[in-house]
Amino acid sequence: MKNWNRNNATSEFVRSRRKESKMTQFELSDLTGVGLRFVRDLEQGKPNLMTDKVNQVLLFFGHQLTPTPLSDETRRSLGK
Template sequence: MEERNRNNDIALFVRESRKKVNLTQVELADITGVGLRFLRELEQGKPNLMTDKINQVLLFFGHTLTIKPISDETRRSMGS
């Protein structure tokens, strides 16, 4: 079974942002045009979700996925 991380940055951001605007998962899924199952999996930190769908949700909150360089220290800790 794949490991989920409810505390990854995207999962936390979406869950906390949704709660700040007082929306249920059902409401946010409807507004953003993604399925309820997808939104639940996103908030649960499921790996391997489709980036276009993640962006549909993030755009609602005025954000998008971006490429960001990592530090040399992080790179070393990843074994690269």
């Protein structure tokens, strides 16, 4: 299995908010209407997830995916 970026901003956000809310992954999946496997993959940083389902989870915490501008330095380092 390919190593996923478990430390990406979205996975860290969901994992920390879930833990702050004292919820299990199962409870979060139940409350948001997505599967348990999806929550696990999201928190583990799986790169190819459906954005509508990611938003379904983020909306539970009052957030959504949005385009974010990158600094010139960050853009230059993307190709490395």
